[in-house]
Amino acid sequence: MSGDYMISYEAEMIKDGRSVYIIIPFNAKEVFNKPKGTIYVKGTINNIPYRNKLISKGNNVQILIINKKLQDLLGYCGTIMKVELMITEDNIISDVLDTQDFIENCKLDVISAISTRKSIRKYTEQTITDKELNTILNAGFCAPSAKNKRPWNFIVVKNKDQLMELSKININGKMLQNANCCIIVCGDKILQGTKELLIADCSASTQNMLLASHGLGIGAVWCGVIQNSDWRKQIVKQFKLPESIIPISVISLGYPKEIRKSESRFDLSKIHNEIW
Ligand SMILES: Cc1cc2nc3c(=O)[nH]c(=O)nc-3n(C[C@H](O)[C@H](O)[C@H](O)COP(=O)(O)O)c2cc1C
Incomplete structure (x- = not known):
């Protein structure tokens, strides 16, 4: 797949230690044609921009970490919430x-x-x-x-x-x-x-x-x-x-318009052995 991918779903905000994440409701490896390696993504969640990488939870399950700022903007409530997810592969990283x-x-x-x-x-x-x-x-x-x-x-x-x-x-x-x-x-x-x-x-x-x-x-x-x-x-x-x-x-x-030669800066007087 190339381009944007838009999906509306009921996403559970899962808290795991200090992280909060949502599960991506499709096989991102298949959708982004990336069987191996990290998938970097960007887009919007409920119109709020994000940029992150997906984290694999095994069995083709990929999650997206919702950082603190995004939690605040989304009005994180720790339960299931309606999510409009726009997701696209982040090519800058590629x-x-x-x-x-x-x-x-x-x-x-x-x-x-x-x-x-x-x-x-x-x-x-x-x-x-x-x-x-x-x-x-x-x-x-x-x-x-x-x-x-x-x-x-x-x-x-x-x-x-x-x-x-x-x-x-x-x-x-x-x-x-x-x-x-x-x-x-x-x-x-x-x-x-x-x-x-x-x-x-x-x-x-x-x-x-x-x-x-x-x-x-x-x-x-x-x-x-x-x-x-x-x-x-x-x-x-x-x-x-x-x-x-x-x-x-x-x-x-x-691009340089000047050539600057380096000089030796090694300074024995500033090296202290074992003690000052
Ligand atoms: C914290 C810091 C601030 C600096 N601020 C300036 C600056 O405002 N303007 C500037 O022309 N060079 C600045 N420099 C570059 C230094 O002037 C430069 O590293 C120093 O003269 C040694 O020259 P070199 O970098 O060619 O080895 C700064 C360097 C450091 C580490």
Whole structure:
């Protein structure tokens, strides 16, 4: 099957530990022609958008986790409810999984990538393709996070007017004017309630994306978002961030128009053996 699949049914909201889920009332493997592997889906439940993967319960039964936000929006009542489910396969994820050729063709080993990465602030006009962008985003998703909470969300901004607007009030973000696109890394305060850990998780994700960009030959620079700054307020307003979401970094991206050589930063004076 391709395209959207719409179904109306009485769905039981099942609570299993901390998760709440509904059972997909058809054989999703057959319907999506995906006998093996994870099925990523998106659509609406009672007109409320969702995006997730299906989880197999065996015997061709697939379930869809209803996260806390969706529960609130749906008015979760813990019983059977009438559900209008629009479901379609999420092809963006398929595109990411299709990035194997980048991995195979990448000539940069991880140690070289780490030691040759430099912040790039000047860019050519060359467009970053969606496939490249998805490879970078996938690296962001691969980062470690405290208790594996993965509290990040990424806003991809390609629109030139939006990039220009974003660059205006931050003197340290001027390169965004000429960036091909940027990724705003946001942290979800509900998913990760400890602020230090939220910042650490999103920073690990940011660094992964800088390295992935470098591996693809794409220039990138990390722009920090200071928590009480006007820039932070602007980002919240410009990109309509909900109350529970905080912007943590902005990654400016583009094909490099400058060559920056890396220098050795190994510093023996900062290495302490066994004790300070
Ligand atoms: C938390 C953080 C915030 C940063 N903010 C900015 C920024 O606002 N603008 C900028 O041009 N570079 C920013 N940078 C990049 C640093 O200036 C850069 O990493 C540093 O000068 C070392 O250079 P390199 O990245 O080329 O090794 C930031 C880096 C980090 C880690």
